[in-house]
Amino acid sequence: MRWGMTIDLDRCNGCEACVVACRAENNVPTVGEEDCEKGRMMSWMRVERYWEGEFPDVKARFMPVLCQQCDEAPCEPVCPVYATYHSSDGLNIQVHNRCIGTRFCANACPYTARAFNWFDYKWDAPLDQQLNPEVSVRSRGMMEKCTFCVQRIRGAQIKAEDGKTTVKDGDVQPACAQSCPSEAIVFGDLDDPTSRASRMSTSGRAFRLLEDLGTKPKVIYLKPVDWNTSQEKESAS
Ligand code: SF4
Structure with missing residues (x-):
């Protein structure tokens, strides 16, 4: 099993x-x-915005960026206390209570996907009532990042084990994929050739962010359909 995502x-x-x-x-x-x-x-997670073309013929492009869950993650070998490591199901794990806050991992990440917690942030009432009990509230001095909502993955795995079955494609979705109104984000097992994410990752439009660095991200983007055409137009002009 190798969890991944297409956007x-x-x-x-x-x-x-x-x-x-x-x-x-x-x-x-x-x-x-x-x-x-x-x-x-x-x-x-952030949504990067790019402008394409010149006014008035201009288009806004969007790219959601999160931890790319790299197979060859540059953040992992630089952590002196193994607070970030690779799990057997391909996740780039962050162990919050092991982190000592050197921030070497953030410096090594080419995607700026890690966030350092500088303070003990407080949630003003009534927002303190909406904290998710499945996820710890981190204290200051540690590094945080997207985990593909690992609490949901582990929850689905435990439920499947209890029912003596396995996690099926679509049984688990990170919060981002679940909330996307246009279903742009698809999550699944990239090792399963029949999973939706796996099939989308083989599309002719698929590409990985900063692929040349050799980080082998497990977040795979699909180019906008008209991207090639507009890029060709730009290089011709
Ligand atoms: S929710 Fe979906 S459509 Fe909205 S920014 Fe995120 S990926 Fe894009």
Whole structure:
């Protein structure tokens, strides 16, 4: 089993429902404008925006970016305390209570997908009532990042074991995939050739972010359908 995700950029409309769902599911604090200006944002997921073309013939493009769950993750070998390591089902795990906050992993990550917790953030009432009991509230001095909602994966695995069966395609979805109104995000086992994510990952539109670095991400993007045509137009002009 090797968990992975496809994100169809042709379907993404930049609504950021995935970002909000990720924050709610994983108890990610909102740090505010001042800390954001200091580069202390804590989001585990962001939607990058690009403009294509020149006004008035201009198009906005969106790309949700999260931990790419690399098979050859540059963050793993640099951690002096093995707080980040690879699980047998292909997840790039982050052990919060083992992290000593050196931030070597964040420096090694080419996707800026890791967030360092600078403070013990507080949730003002009534937001403190919405914290997810399945996920720990992290204290200051540790590194955090997307885990593909590992609590949901483990929950589905335990449920399947209890029922003496296995986790089937579609049984588990991270919060981002579940909340995406245009179903741009598909999650599944990349080792299963019949899973939806696996089949989408072999599309002619599939590509990986900064693929040349050799990190072998398990997040696979699908180019917008008209991307090739517009790029050709640009290079011809
Ligand atoms: S929820 Fe879906 S459509 Fe909205 S930004 Fe995220 S991936 Fe794109």
